Amino acid sequence: MTLILSGNDYKYELEGVLKLFIPATRFEHKYADNTDVSDDYVFARVKETDNTVLMYVICSYKGIKKRQGTLLYKADNPNIDKELYLSRILYKVLSEITGIVPKWGVLTGIRPVKRVNTWLNEGCDKAEIYSRLQNEYLCSKEKCDIAFATANTQKQILDTLDKMSFSLYVSIPFCPTRCSYCSFISQTLDSGRKLIHEYIDKMCREIRHTALITKRLGLKLDTVYFGGGTPTSIEASQIAAIMKCIEHSFDMSSVREYTVEAGRPDTITEEKLRTIKENGCTRISINPQSLNPDVLAAIGRSHSVEQFYDSYDMASKIGFYCINTDVIAGLPNDTFESFSDTIDKLLNLSPENFTVHTLSIKRAALLNQGDKEVLKNPTDEMVDHATKRLWECGYLPYYLYRQKNMVGNLENIGWSKPGHESLYNIYIMEEVQTILAIGAGASTKLVDYPDRLERVFNYKFPLEYNKHFDLMLSRKDVIEEFYGNSQKK
16 A cells, blocks of 8 residues: 655654554655555645645545545644644545444554643543543544553552652563564574673673662662563573662662563573572563463464463562563464453462453564464454453553554553562653663663753674674763753753
8 A cells, every 4th residue: 555645744643643554564655745556546636825734634545545634724723743643544435435433543652641641740530631632532332441540549548659769671682582572672592692701701790880879869779670572581590690780779668569571481490580589589571462372373472381381389488569461462373262261260369460461463573484373363352352351350450552553453451469569660651750771672761851862872682782882872861961961950
């Protein structure tokens, strides 16, 4: 299909709307005032005069052709959001042609709850927020409910945020094998094992260097988060070395949360769990993604269902304050019945946190190189069932985000028992706190909320990280420049 733009440059947003109806497709782009193309097309036109704005869409798809538009008078509409108007028109035309009605409407961004939080801070009440979501963005009531509930859960946490606090993210970009749905920057242990020793040495240098910067600036460490990759892919002694380096480098007295993603059960041992707990971790993730062996085999997870249960039981007995478990809706070989069974069995374990992801078919993932049968999975019904069961069991949604090419235009939702919400997950999704990142593939976010946000990127891969470490370390100077400029305001 070709997206033809006339009188506008709204390529990014209009393509996002197109993908709601025609997923896993590459679109051609053209700037022209005509529809002279041989394939299916969308023609999106904006035409302005001194007094009016004409916006319309013509869509030709699978032999069906539809047109819809609107004419606005500038005197009656002084602040016309032409991009949003055109997105709504395109949405309505494609809904009419395909019969599909995406529940998030034209909200195609990653962080829909951020918008709700902004409106709450502006003094909008629930009725006003629902009206804006439904009328301006065409959101369903179901998605309004989940977005508003998530924002309400977050409010009490965001209200306690110290402007001079920060979180520390530690990247362990190694995995035993690569899962078919994964596009994260990571290396398998077979190819990366020889890099690990040098990588940890250099990462500890980066930790110490970063800690000195935070001390000079008077910043207070709030949360620590080990991600990857799979942090428990490395040895217990190596995990201990990194955690002890953090403890000796930073003032840990203000830390309210310490998370380690144990992730894959085939990397978990009692020794590793005890090491993690003894070195200050309070929250751990153990993620089966599914409890169906056929699904695990299809996505390249080499662990068994029994290994998940054994790992979870070990973590419970060792006494972590909070255990999170993840599932993914829409995986290959999964069915509604199988997914529902996974949800119900995990709820029987009563984890403090429960994260429901929707499959996203990313270009860098192995899954994107095969067939697209997963698009036919009843993902919407799967997510609806999980949502219903989690509400029934007393969980509250506390963070929510979306990704490109997400099956069914759905979302990832973190659910929590009241009082066990992950601070780090809220902060990074809502972009309200500085996240200082350590290691390969890590991205520092410098936040002076709500006015400024800057990013500082580390080298992506362990080999690059090791080789160009001194140059990368010099990039940390930006942290002091950022806070110096913020304090001058």
